[in-house]
Amino acid sequence: MxxxxxxxxxxxxxxxxxxxxxxxxxxxxxxxxxxxxxxxxxxxxxxxxxxxxxxxxxxxxxxxxxxxxxxxxxxxxxxxxxxxxxxxxxxxxxxxxxxxxxxxxxxxxxxxxxxxxxxxxxxxxxxxxxxxxxxxxxxxxxxxxxxxxxxxxxxxxxxxxxxxxxxxxxxxxxxxxxxxxxxHYDHLTGVPNRVLLADRISQACREAERSGSQVALLFIDVDRFKQINDSLGHRVGDAVLRALVGRFKAVARKMDTVARIGGDEFMLLMENLATPESADMLAGRLVDAMRQPVEVLGHSLIVTVSIGIAIYPRDDSDVSRLMAKADAAMYEAKAKGRNGFRIYSDGTATFNPARLSLENDLRRALANDELYLAFQPQVEIASGQPRGVEALLRWNHPQRGPISPLEFIPLAEETGLIVQLGAWVMRQAFAQMAAWKSVGLPTLRMAINISAVQFHHGDFAELLARALAEFDIDPTLVELELTESVLMHNVEEVLDNLRRIKTLGVMLAIDDFGTGFSSLNYLRRFPIDRLKIDQSFIRDITRTPANASITKAIIALADSLSLDVVAEGIEDSVENDYLNELGCQEGQGYYFARPLNTAQVAEWLAGRGADSA
Known part of the structure; x- marks a missing residue:
């Protein structure tokens, strides 16, 4: 028994x-x-x-x-x-x-x-x-x-x-x-997957056709989610995705479907819409819901989303094309600075099969002179005087025309091409600095973005030293912009590399500050000179209390650590004056100038009455 x-x-x-x-x-x-x-x-x-x-x-x-x-x-x-x-x-x-x-x-x-x-x-x-x-x-x-x-x-x-x-x-x-x-369901988050979502969209569209109502698809992508996985690990990344699903469901209506369609991409299905404006309002609430930090596994993270909206039957009556158009609108939201939403329109570029060959095209672009640098000025807010420029990589594809960096930079990082591209950008930027100096233009600081893959590849400090010597560049006029994800991966190795770079005399800045994961303890250890406040916090800063509070906190933090601050994305005089009152030293954005080519930089400097150093 x-x-x-x-x-x-x-x-x-x-x-x-x-x-x-x-x-x-x-x-x-x-x-x-x-x-x-x-x-x-x-x-x-x-x-x-x-x-x-x-x-x-x-x-x-x-x-x-x-x-x-x-x-x-x-x-x-x-x-x-x-x-x-x-x-x-x-x-x-x-x-x-x-x-x-x-x-x-x-x-x-x-x-x-x-x-x-x-x-x-x-x-x-x-x-x-x-x-x-x-x-x-x-x-x-x-x-x-x-x-x-x-x-x-x-x-x-x-x-x-x-x-x-x-x-x-x-x-x-x-x-x-x-x-x-x-x-039919995503095992990580518990929400419907792509298979079940497609079925529900089809049912919703059939019902909308019978009832004369509309259906909205909101394509949601988590901004810079790869940085979370790279810096803090997939366990934290998974926890973030689960937390975000909770926020999406809390904001959505009970009848709406929140689905995960892969990676950090989600879709929200809204049925029985009387007007498309209801989808716009929900997208706005989703963006606002991201303003509070996500607390997961001992980390407090600022996570933002980019959202694209497509409406049935206004934008398309085919389900697959409707999803593609919502996807395209989402990429447009990313191109406009992330942390927002865009509505599909006839001018929105949808997926092109040529994108499948983008990697090969990018490899050829270096040899075919399709890549070039644009330069966006950085200005002292109090005086309006130019202080530097940021080098921005651009690609003019011979068939597709200009391709957004948001499309080809992630591809370059995934394939390892970013190492070659990064070295090209550095040499081109130094060559331009030497050319400006030879014609007597004012001395400007050159800010160059360095990706995590590039920073951790080989002996980066040695490569930098050789390039400085080759073009006879004053290293104090060079500023390397690193994201927080670069700093939070293999901290001791990173600290060693940063010290070697600082030995050369080069300045260091943290780009997109506030969207990543730096702790105060690490900021004290790293030899950083400047913080760049992400443009998502500058947008509507005078009308959005959360943005104002975050910006004030960053400026106060920088002041306590004796760091300079640059605010990205300044678009009007109101934002500029408000940042000046907060004590922000420098700014960058369309209010001062859009990214300029080499000739336009000289014209812009002449128009500002900038003096030669």
Whole structure:
């Protein structure tokens, strides 16, 4: 006789239904928290047990009068189970000649102890045992127990009987539900995946066609999510995605579908829209919901999103094209500075199959002089005097025309081309500095962006030193802009590289500050000269209290660490004057100048009345 006390597995108890009707009762549930699993308690049939001293004729009469009974449990005086009498064998035995007369009045325990009737030891399982463990016990004990079933106890006392077939049916239903979930839901976040989303979009569009309503697709991409994984690891990245899903669902309507379609890309389906403006309002609320830091695994992170919107049937009546147009609008939002949303229009560039060959084109671009540098001035806010320029890589594709850096820079980083591109940018920037000096233009600081891949590749400091010497550049006029993700990966190695760079006399700045993951402790250790406030915090700074508070905090932090501050993305005099009041030293943005080519830089300097150093 086997008495089994098994722990409860953390799974759930589905019903015998199909499709989405399972989804509240399965192993993986939508909020990614595991609930209490089904146990054999859910299968118990409370059946009046038989006392071990009861005569066998009582059992045979009960079997004959109650055809639904497949086995009868036998308990002792304390209520502990001692046997399970199989209906089929027992009834067949007592239909033999003289069996009832010879054994009918004999006590059931004495009868089972004899050699007349084969009575296998019953399987006895505690009611807290999981259904999976119970099935394994039954299979190991012998196939006959699938028919006779088993006895269920609670704290060792008889509680009822359970049927092996019911047990396997329940497990089968749960597995069906689990397979449905795995095929239609994202295992990390618990929201619908691309397959289920496509089905819901199709249904929503059919309903909209019948009712005359509209459907909105909001394509959501997490800005700079790769930096989170690279700097803090995939465990933190996964936690961030789960936290963001919680915010998306909190902002969305109950009838809306939030789906993860891959990586850091999500889509929100809005059904039964009376007007497209409802989608615009929801997109705005989603962007606003990102203003509060995401608190995960001991990290406080500022995470922003870029959103593209497409409306059915206004923008397209084909589901796949509608999704592509929402995707294209999202990329336009990224090109406009991230942390915002854009609505699809006829002028929005949609996916081009030529993008598949973009890597090969980029490799040829270096040799074919398709790449060039633009320069955006950095200006002292208080005086309006030019102080430097930032070198910006641009690509003019011979067939596709200008290609956004937001499209080709991530590709270059993924393929490793960024190392070659970065070296080209550095040499071109230094060559331009030497050329400006030779014609007597004012001395300007040159800011150059350095990617994480480039910074960690080979001996970067040695490469920098050779380039400075080749073009005879004053290193104090060079500023390398690093993102926070560069600094937070292999901190000791990074610190060593930064010190070697500082030995050359080059200045160091943290780009897009406030969107990454630097801690105050690391800022104190790193030999940084300047912080660049990300443009997402400057936008609408006078009308958005959260942006103003973050900007004030960054300026105060920089002041306490004796660091300079540059604000990116200044677009009007109101923002400029407000930043001046906050004590921000320098600014950069369309208010001063758009990115300029070499000739335009000279004209711009002449127009500002800049003096030669």
């Amino acid at each position: 086997d008495r089994v006390h098994m722990p409860v597995n953390q799974v759930d108890n589905p019903t015998a239904q199909a499709g989405e009707r399972f989804l509240g009762q399965m192993l993986f549930i939508k909020d990614d928290r595991l609930q209490e699993a089904p146990t054999v308690r859910s299968l118990v049939r409370p059946m009046l047990p038989v006392d071990r001293q009861a005569p066998c004729e009582h059992l045979i009469q009960r079997f004959l009068s109650e055809p639904a009974i497949y086995a009868l449990p036998v308990v002792d005086d304390a209520g502990c189970p001692v046997a399970l009498v199989d209906r089929k064998r027992f009834v067949e035995f007592f239909t033999k000649p003289f069996s009832k007369e010879l054994f009918g009045r004999q006590g059931i325990v004495d009868f089972l102890a004899g050699n007349h009737y084969h009575a296998p030891a019953p399987v006895i399982i505690e009611d807290c045992c999981s259904v999976e463990d119970a099935a394994q016990i039954l299979i190991a004990s012998g196939i006959e127990h699938m028919v006779t079933g088993f006895i269920v106890t609670h704290d060792g006392l008889y509680a009822g009987v359970a049927n092996g077939h019911d047990l396997l049916n329940l497990i089968t239903q749960r597995k069906q539900a689990e397979l449905y979930y795995l095929a």
